[in-house]
Amino acid sequence: MARNVRFSLPSLSARSRALTRFSLCSLALVAPLLAARPADAQGACQPAIQYGMNPSFQNWSSRAIVFADAFQRVKTFFYWNDGPLDEAPLIALGSGLPGAGWPDPARLGPGQRYGSMLFGQMDGTLPDGRVQPYVVTWNGKGHVMLEGPSVVAHANRSAARVEVHVDPTLESASSLLSISWTALDPADPVRNVHVWLPGMERGTRIFWPPFVDKLKAMNAGRGPHTWRTLDWTRVNDYGRPPAADGFVFDRVGVIGPGSPSQGTARGVALEYQIALCNLLGMNLHLQLPHRTKDMTGSDYAAFLYEQLRIVRDGSPGIPGLYGGRAFAGLEPALTVTVELSNEIWNGDFPVSLWMNLEALRRNITYIQQVAGEVQLLFDTAEAVFEGPNHARLRTYVGGFSAAPTYAAKILAFLRPGTQVDALGSAAYLGPQKPEIVAWLVGSSASACPNCPDTTALLDSASARVESLRPKLRAHREIADAWLNPDGSNPAFELYEGGMHLRAHRRPWAAAGRAAQTDPRVFEMLTNQYVPMLMEEGVELLNWYSFMSDQDAPRVDAHGIWNDMDQELTLPVQQPYEDEGAPKAAVVYLGPPLAGDCPRARAFSRQASDKAPVLTATPPVLGATFRAEVELASAGERALVLGSRSSPPAASPSGPKAFGSAHGAVLFPAQAGPVAAWSLRLPNDPALAGLELTIQAVVLGGSRGIRLSNAVDLTFGI
Numbered sequence: 001m002a003r004n005v006r007f008s009l010p011s012l013s014a015r016s017r018a019l020t021r022f023s024l025c026s027l028a029l030v031a032p033l034l035a036a037r038p039a040d041a042q043g044a045c046q047p048a049i050q051y052g053m054n055p056s057f058q059n060w061s062s063r064a065i066v067f068a069d070a071f072q073r074v075k076t077f078f079y080w081n082d083g084p085l086d087e088a089p090l091i092a093l094g095s096g097l098p099g100a101g102w103p104d105p106a107r108l109g110p111g112q113r114y115g116s117m118l119f120g121q122m123d124g125t126l127p128d129g130r131v132q133p134y135v136v137t138w139n140g141k142g143h144v145m146l147e148g149p150s151v152v153a154h155a156n157r158s159a160a161r162v163e164v165h166v167d168p169t170l171e172s173a174s175s176l177l178s179i180s181w182t183a184l185d186p187a188d189p190v191r192n193v194h195v196w197l198p199g200m201e202r203g204t205r206i207f208w209p210p211f212v213d214k215l216k217a218m219n220a221g222r223g224p225h226t227w228r229t230l231d232w233t234r235v236n237d238y239g240r241p242p243a244a245d246g247f248v249f250d251r252v253g254v255i256g257p258g259s260p261s262q263g264t265a266r267g268v269a270l271e272y273q274i275a276l277c278n279l280l281g282m283n284l285h286l287q288l289p290h291r292t293k294d295m296t297g298s299d300y301a302a303f304l305y306e307q308l309r310i311v312r313d314g315s316p317g318i319p320g321l322y323g324g325r326a327f328a329g330l331e332p333a334l335t336v337t338v339e340l341s342n343e344i345w346n347g348d349f350p351v352s353l354w355m356n357l358e359a360l361r362r363n364i365t366y367i368q369q370v371a372g373e374v375q376l377l378f379d380t381a382e383a384v385f386e387g388p389n390h391a392r393l394r395t396y397v398g399g400f401s402a403a404p405t406y407a408a409k410i411l412a413f414l415r416p417g418t419q420v421d422a423l424g425s426a427a428y429l430g431p432q433k434p435e436i437v438a439w440l441v442g443s444s445a446s447a448c449p450n451c452p453d454t455t456a457l458l459d460s461a462s463a464r465v466e467s468l469r470p471k472l473r474a475h476r477e478i479a480d481a482w483l484n485p486d487g488s489n490p491a492f493e494l495y496e497g498g499m500h501l502r503a504h505r506r507p508w509a510a511a512g513r514a515a516q517t518d519p520r521v522f523e524m525l526t527n528q529y530v531p532m533l534m535e536e537g538v539e540l541l542n543w544y545s546f547m548s549d550q551d552a553p554r555v556d557a558h559g560i561w562n563d564m565d566q567e568l569t570l571p572v573q574q575p576y577e578d579e580g581a582p583k584a585a586v587v588y589l590g591p592p593l594a595g596d597c598p599r600a601r602a603f604s605r606q607a608s609d610k611a612p613v614l615t616a617t618p619p620v621l622g623a624t625f626r627a628e629v630e631l632a633s634a635g636e637r638a639l640v641l642g643s644r645s646s647p648p649a650a651s652p653s654g655p656k657a658f659g660s661a662h663g664a665v666l667f668p669a670q671a672g673p674v675a676a677w678s679l680r681l682p683n684d685p686a687l688a689g690l691e692l693t694i695q696a697v698v699l700g701g702s703r704g705i706r707l708s709n710a711v712d713l714t715f716g717i
Contacts, residue, residue, distance in 0.1 A: 044597070044598070044688065044689050045593055045594065045596075045597035045598065045685040045686075045688035045689060045716075046593070046594050046597075046685055047590065047591040047592065047593055047594065047685060048534050048591060048592045048593060048594045048595070049530065049533060049534050049538060049539060049540070049541060049591045049592070050225040050226070050539065050540040050541070050591065051218070051219050051224065051225055051540075051541055051543060051587055051590065051591050052224050052225050052226030052227065052228055052282075052283075052285065052540055052541065052542035052543070053215075053218065053224040053226070053227060053228070053542060053543050053545070053546055053587070054228045054229075054230050054231065054496060054542055054543065054544040054545045054546070055227070055229070055230070055231055055232050055545060055546050056231055056545040056546050056547050056548045056558070056559055057231045057548075058072075058073070058231070058232055058262060058263055058267075058268055059073055059074075059075040059263035059264075060073045060074060060075055060116070060117040060118055060119060060120055060263060061075075061117075061120040062263075062547075062548075063122065063123070063125070063547050063548060063549055063559070063561070063562065063563045063564065064211060064546060064547040064548075064561075064564065065125075065127065065197075065208045065210070065211055065564055066207060066208060066211050066262075067206065067207060067208060067262065068196065068197055068200035068203075068205045068206060068207060068208050068209075069194045069195060069196055069197070069200070069203075070118050070119070070134070070195040070196075070197055071118070071179070071193050071194050071195045071260075071261060072261055072262040072263060073117075073118055073119070073261070073262075073263045074116040074117070074118065074179075074260070074261040074263050074264075075116070075117070075261070075263045075264055075265070076116060076264070077090065077102075077103045077114055077115075077116055077260075078114065078115055078116060079108075079112060079113075079114065079115075080112075080113045080114055080115030080116075080178075080180040081112075081113065082147070083176075083178075084115070084116070084117070088103040088104075088107075088114050089103065089104045089107045090102065090103060090104060091103075091104045091189065093252045093253055094252040098140075098187070098188065098189060098191065099140065099189035099190075099191040101259065101260050102189055102190065102191040102260055103183065103189070103190075104183075104186070104189065105142075105183030105184065105185060105186045105189045105190070106186040108182070108183050112182075113180045113181060113182055114180065114181055114182075114183060114190075115147070115178055115179055115180030115181065116178065116179060116180075117176050117177075117178050118146075118176075118177045118178055118179055118195060119148075119176065119177040120176060121171075121175070121176075121549075122168075122171065122563065123549075123562070123563050123565075124168060124169070124171060124565070125168070125563045125564045125565045126150060126166065126168035126171055126177060127166070127168070127197050127198055127208075128166070128167075128168050128198065129164065129165055129166030129167070129168075129197075129198050130152070130165055130166070130167050131198075132198035132199050133155070133163040133164055133165050133166070133198065134146065134163070134164040134165075134166055134195055134196065134197060134198060135161065135162075135163055135164075135195075135196040135200075135201040136161065136162050136163075136164060136179070136193070136194070136195050136196075137160060137161045137192075137193070137194045137196070137201075138160050138161075138181070138190055138191065138192060138193040138194070139160060139188075139190070139191050139192040140160075140183070140185070140188045140189045140190040140191050140192075141183070141184040141185040141188045141190070142181045142182045142183045142184055142189075142190035143181060143182045144162065144179065144180075144181040144190065144193065145162070145164075145179070145180060145181070146164045146166070146177060146178070146179055146195070147176075147177075147178045147179070147180055148171075148175055148176050148177040148178055149170050149171065149172055149175045150166050150167055150168055150170045150171045150175065150177055151164060151165075151166055151177070152165040152166065152167050152170075153165045179193070179195060181193070191260075192320065193260075203321075203322055203323070204322065204323065206272060206275055206276075206322065207275075207276060207279070210564055211564070212276075212279065212280070214561070214564065215276075215280060215546070216280055217570055217588060218587055218588055218590075219587070219588070219590040219591070220571055220572070220588070220589065220590035220622070220682040220683045220684045221570070221571065221682055221684060222281075222590070222684065222686075223280040223281060223282060224280070224282050225282065225283060225540065226282060226283040226284075226285050226337070226540060226542060227273070227276065227277055227282040227283070227284055227285065228285035228287070228495060228496075228542045229268075229273055229284070229285065229286055229287050230287055230342055230495075230496075230544075230545075231545060232267055232268040232273055233267045233268070233270075233273075233286070233287050233288070233289070234265055234266060234267035235287045235288070235289045235290075235341045235342050235351070236341075236342055236343075236349045236350075236351075237265045237266075237267075237350075238289035238290060238292055238341070238350065238351070239289075239290065239292040239293070239294075239350030239351060239353070239354050240265070240350050245265065246265060246350075247264075247265055247266060248294050249289065249291075249292045249294040249295050250294060250295065250299075251295075251299055251302065251303055251306075253266065254266070254303065254306075254307075255267055255268065255269045256269050256271065256315070257269050257271045257272060257315070257318055257321060257322075257327060258318045258321060270286075270307055270310050270311065271310060271314070271315055271327035273286075274310070274311060274314070274327070274328065274329065274330050275327065275328070277330060277331075277334060278328060278330065278331045278334070281331075281333075281334070282334070283334050283335045283336070283337065284311065284330055284334065284335070284336045284337070285336075285337040285339065285396070285495075285542065286307075286311065286336055286337065286338055286339070287339045287340070287341060287342055288304060288307060288338065288339075288340060288341070288377060289341055289351075290340065290341045290344075290351045290354055290355070290373060291354075291373070292350070292354060293354065293357075301376070301380065304376070304377060304380045304381075305380055305383075305384060308338070308380060308381055308384040308385070309384055310327075310329065311329060311330050311336050311384075312329050312330070312384055312385060312389055312392075313329045314326055314327045314328045314329035315327045330392070332392065334392070335392050335393070335394050336385075336392060336393060336394065337394040337395070337396050337421065337422060338377055338378070338381045338393070338394070338395055338396065339396040339397075339398055339495070340373055340374050340377045340398075342398065342495075343398065343400075343426075344370055344398070345400045345403075345406055355369050355370050355373070356369075367406075367409045367410060367413060368413050370410055371409075371410045371411075371412075371413035371414055372413070374397065374410060374414065375414055375415055375418065378395045378414075378418060378419070381393055381395065382419075393421075394421035394422060395418075395419055395420055395421050395422070396420075396421065396422045396423065396424075396493070396495075397410055397411065397420055397422075397423040397490070398423070398424070398425070398495055399423060399424060399425040399475055399478075400425060401425035401426050401427060401428075401468075401471055402471065404425070404471055404474035404475045404478060405474075407423055407425070407475060407478055408478045408481075411423075411478070411482055417485050419484050419485055419486065420482055420484060420490045421484070421488075421490060421491065422479075422490050422491040422492070422493045422540075423475065423478065423479055423482075423490045423491075423492070423493070424475060424479075424492055424493040424494050424495055424538070424540075425471070425472070425475055425494065425495070426494060426495060426496040426497060426544075427468050427472060427494050427496075427497045427533065427538075427541075428464075428496070428497065428498060428499065428500035429461035429462070429464045429465065429468075429498070429499045429500070429524070429525075429529060430460065430461050430464060430499060430500040430501045430502055431452075431457070431460040431461070431464075431501065431502055432464070432467075435460055436502060436506075438450060439451050439452055439507075439508065440507075443507050448507035448508070451506075451507045451508045451511070452508050452511060453508075453511050454511045454514045454515050454518060456511075457501050457503075457508060457511050457512060457515050458515055458518065458520050458521065458524065461499055461501065461524065462524050462528060465524075465528045465529055465532050466532070468532070469532065469536060472533070472536040472537075472538065473536050473537075475492060476492050476536055476537040476538075479491070479492050491539045491540065492536075492537050492538050492539055493538070493539055493540035493541075493542070494533070494538055494540065494541045494542060495542055496542055496543075496544040497529075497533075497541045497542065497543060497544065498525075498543050498544050498558065498560070498583065499515075499521065499525070499583065500556060500558065501515055501556070501557070502556065503556065503557070504554075504555060504556040505553075512557065513550060513551045513557065516550040516557050516562070516583070517550075517580045517581070517582065518582065519576060519578040519582055520582075521582040521583060521586075522576045522582035522583075522585050522586055523576065525582075525583070525586045526574070526576075526586055526589070530586075530591065530592065531592070534592070541591075543560060543587055544558055545558045545559055545560070546559060546560060546561065547559045547560070547561040547562070547563070547564070548561075548562075549562065549563075550562040559583075560581075560583040560584040560586075560587055561581065561583075561584050562581075566580070566581050566584070567579070567581075568581055568584060568585055568588055569680075570588065570680075570682075571588075571589075571622075571680050571681065571682035571683065571684075572585050572588045572589040572590075572622075572683075573589065573622050573623050573624060573680050573681070573683070574589065574622055574623060589622060589683055590622070590682075590683040590684070593621065593683065593685050593688065593717050594685075595717075597685060597688045597689075597716055597717045598688050598689040598714060598715070598716035598717070599618075599714070599716045599717060600618035600619050600620040600621070600713075600714060600715060600716040600717060601618050601712075601713070601714045601716070602616045602617060602618045602619070602711055602712070602713055602714075603711065603712045604616075604709055604710075604711050605709060605710045605711070605712060606709050607709065610706075610707050610708055610709050610710075611698065611706060611707070611708050611709065612708070612709045613629050613630045613631070613638075613696065613698070613708045613709070614627065614628070614629050614640070614694070614695065614696040614708040614709050614710075614711055615627070615628050615630075615711070616628075616694060616711045616713065618713070618714075618716075619681055619692075619713050619714070619715045619716075620681065620716070620717065621681050621682065621683045621684060621685075621687060621688060621715060621716065621717060622681065622682070622683030623681060624678050624679065624680055624681070625678065625679045625680075625681050626676065626677070626678045626679075627640055627667065627676070627677050627678075627694065627711075628674055628675065628676045628677075629672075629674070629675040629676075629696045629698065629708060630672075630673070630674055631671075631672030631673055631674065631675060631698065631701075632672075632701060632703075633672070633701045633702070634671070634672060634673065635700045635701050636671070636672055636698055636699065636700045636701040637669045637670060637671050637672070637675065637698070637699045637700055638669065638670060638672070638675040638696045638697065638698050638699065638708075639665055639667060639668055639669040639670075639696065639697050639699070640665070640666045640667040640677065640694050640695070640696050640697075641664065641665060641666060641694065641695050641696075641697060642664055642665075642666035642692050642693070642694050643664070643692070643693050643694075643695075644691070644692060644693075666692075666694060667679075669699060675696075681715070687715045688715060688716045688717065689714065689715065689716060690714070690715040691712070691713065691714050691715075692712075692713045692715070693710055693711070693712050693713070694710065694711050694713060695707060695708055695709070695710045695711070696708035
């Protein structure tokens with residue numbers, strides 16, 4: 001069957017960056033050799049499956065620190081007195097008044113303050129503001145300050161700026177870092193507040209550099225293939241009423257770069273999500289919300305058009321924000337995949353109820369209603385991306401892992417000739433309902449005689465691998481049966497995947513927490529889960545999710561990271577070295593490479609006048625490369641040269657070695673009796689097929705300088 005491949009593939013510049021990434025540790029000395037790889041090798045090796053990522057929620061309680069401006073984490077404005085009181089009244093959006101969307105000074109009594117939380121319990125990972133302070137800036141008349149046990153002092157205060165020294169070592173287990181302010185003049189309200197993290201006051205960077213670096217290191221340094229926007233677009237919250245911590249969905253309230261915060265239930269501005277994709281070369285999987293009861297059909301159609309046009313063209317700059325520079329559209333080399341909402345079938349989300357009510361109102365079936373809304377989104381996207389932009393657009397139908405026929409029924413009600421570029425479901429490893437029921441038998445507030453320990457939990461997750469196969473295969477068959485107008489079939493892509501132990505508020509929560517750092521998770525995911533997905537034809541796995549508290553009382557521990565300070569030795573390689581972050585290690589190792597990628601080899605070339613003392617292992621990507629030189633005496637040292645020059649031609653007497661020392665120093669000099677070097681190789685397909693010839697130079701001893709045999713290396717799988 002034909003496959004739709006409307007993804008962006010690595011460009012030559014991306015390949016050059018990959019070669020530079022290879023220059024880690026000792027290989028920093030050989031970057032010029034690696035960067036000289038011929039352009040005609042581009043694309044010869046690809047991953048067998050792609051890894052994308054779903055971000056985690058972005059607000060004051062998030063472990064991920066996304067923005068250089070910490071005020072973008074604010075979720076809700078409150079009346080404030082050493083903590084939140086009632087919600088603050090806001091100046092109406094669309095009123096045209098200064099400070100629209102910000103707390104209203106006219107409603108603030110003498111001695112009262114407004115405020116909000118910036119950081120929750122961060123496990124000691126709050127950015128350090130002892131040497132370089134946090135810098136708070138604002139417009140309007142008022143006294144602004146940071147609060148919390150980590151706040152050491154305010155300094156250099158002026159009318160609209162103050163420096164705040166923050167010591168993260170003073171943070172307690174339940175401490176907050178918050179902001180509060182007085183508002184003295186209804187005509188000049190406090191607004192445009194920024195809390196610049198240390199070193200960020202210039203306001204030229206949108207994102208906190210450690211967050212960017214951590215995300216970029218994924219996939220052996222290539223970054224996520226795709227960014228699925230679920231918890232940044234917050235589509236699961238659309239349609240939730242204000243009384244249930246929701247909001248009214250209207251066009252005037254759509255979050256943009258100039259909104260007071262990016263941490264509300266309305267999510268993160270599309271411009272910022274595009275900026276992150278452009279920065280890291282990620283394809284954008286954009287989820288757009290359903291219409292809800294709040295919005296008219298015409299307003300909703302206009303909303304869809306406006307959002308998609310931002311993806312295509314960007315939006316104007318905002319004076320005073322990031323130098324007033326315009327916000328770019330998605331880079332032309334990247335693709336945008338559009339999906340309506342998330343898990344429309346899921347009764348836990350407002351979208352499901354709205355679809356049911358609309359179907360009843362219109363006297364049609366639920367599936368017809370869903371398909372009609374999907375069709376509206378696809379048609380709008382096709383209109384926005386017509387002509388030369390069409391190749392950038394992809395369309396996605398989300399299925400239901402437990403009932404593959406759900407996706408088939410939606411397809412059946414789409415208009416004939418509709419292009420569907422991808423479809424798929426979620427696929428999680430974890431216990432199912434019958435197991436959970438059995439575990440809870442006889443449980444009480446003080447005892448759970450049948451509850452699993454960590455081993456039993458992981459055994460349950462492991463058993464789930466094979467039980468997922470039939471449902472995945474059914475989705476694959478549905479994709480194969482749908483023929484697009486361009487002759488392709490939809491790609492099979494999982495919108496979410498990973499491990500879900502269903503331990504939230506369960507008696508086995510402690511076992512679930514322990515599983516997050518158990519090294520057996522790495523083996524289960526790399527040796528069972530991912531190979532099974534590949535066998536069933538999955539082409540893209542969007543892991544869920546990037547970073548969350550792995551011991552949170554209110555949510556399941558989905559994050560591959562627990563916090564910003566967790567680290568892995570990079571590049572990640574196999575066999576796995578336990579560093580307490582097995583889920584992250586799987587994703588940072590990167591996906592397996594395709595079976596037709598070049599094989600790693602190490603071929604020793606001998607010559608009569610060269611000492612046969614250099615040996616090397618085949619340079620397998622995602623493993624450790626080793627080289628050794630056996631020295632004749634304790635006084636000798638050896639270094640290793642590397643060259644990308646063509647191997648010498650063979651002679652009737654056999655291959656020639658180098659006639660003289662040349663090339664760059666690959667490994668520095670070491671003493672004997674055996675000089676040994678090792679180098680961690682990234683699992684990066686851009687390096688597959690790279691050819692390098694190495695030769696040792698032996699120094700010292702009674703025989704002076706001499707050359708070893710040469711070893712021809714081919715990097716591969």
